[in-house]
Amino acid sequence: MYTDQVMDHFRNPRNMGKLEDYSAVGKVGQVVCGDVMWVYIKVEPDDEGKDIISDISWETYGCAAAVATSSMVSEMARGKTLEEAIRITNQDVAEGLGGLPPVKMHCSALAADALNEAIYTYLTEHGREIPAVLEQRHARVAKHMEKLEERYGALLKSQGASGEESTASS
Numbered sequence: 270m271y272t273d274q275v276m277d278h279f280r281n282p283r284n285m286g287k288l289e290d291y292s293a294v295g296k297v298g299q300v301v302c303g304d305v306m307w308v309y310i311k312v313e314p315d316d317e318g319k320d321i322i323s324d325i326s327w328e329t330y331g332c333a334a335a336v337a338t339s340s341m342v343s344e345m346a347r348g349k350t351l352e353e354a355i356r357i358t359n360q361d362v363a364e365g366l367g368g369l370p371p372v373k374m375h376c377s378a379l380a381a382d383a384l385n386e387a388i389y390t391y392l393t394e395h396g397r398e399i400p401a402v403l404e405q406r407h408a409r410v411a412k413h414m415e416k417l418e419e420r421y422g423a424l425l426k427s428q429g430a431s432g433e434e435s436t437a438s439s
C-alpha cells in the first residue's frame with residue numbers, strides 16, 4: 270500500500286519533536302480523521318539577508334502517511350527562503366514520497382498546510398505583507414479548524430510539544 274519512501278520516513282522520521290527556539294508554529298487538523306499536526310520553524314537571515322527556514326521540526330498525531338509527510342515536508346522546507354517554502358504543495362510532498370494511495374492523499378494536505386500556517390504566523394507576527402496565495406490557504410485552513418474544534422475541541426486546546434496529544438503515532 271505504501272511506497273518504500275513512505276515507510277522509510279515513517280520508520281525513521283526526520284526532524285521530529287519540538288524546536289526549543291522556534292520563530293513560529295503552524296497547527297492544522299484533518300476533519301476527515303481528527304488527526305493533528307504542528308510544524309515549528311526557525312527563521313533567520315541568510316548571507317544575503319533573505320529570510321530562510323534555518324531549522325524546522327514537527328509533531329503529529331496521525332497515521333503513517335501523516336507522519337511520513339510531516340517528515341518529508343520538513344526535509345523539503347529546511348534551508349528554503351520563505352517564498353520558496355510557500356510554494357511547496359501537498360502534491361510536491363506526496364510526489365517526494367513516491368506517491369500516496371488515493372485514500373491517503375488527504376493526509377498529505379496536513380503537512381503542507383501546517384508549514385504554510387507556520388509561515389503565515391511568522392509573517393503576521395512580524396507585521397509583514399502576506400502573499401495572496403498564503404492568505405487564501407490560511408482562510409481555507411481556518412474554516413477547517415473551526416469545524417475541527419467543534420468535533421475535537423479538547424485535543425486542539427493542546428499546544429503540541431509536551432502533551433501526549435502531539436506525539437507522533439501510527
Ligand code: FES
Nearest residue numbers: 302304332335376
Ligand atoms: S488518516 Fe488522518 S492524517 Fe492520515
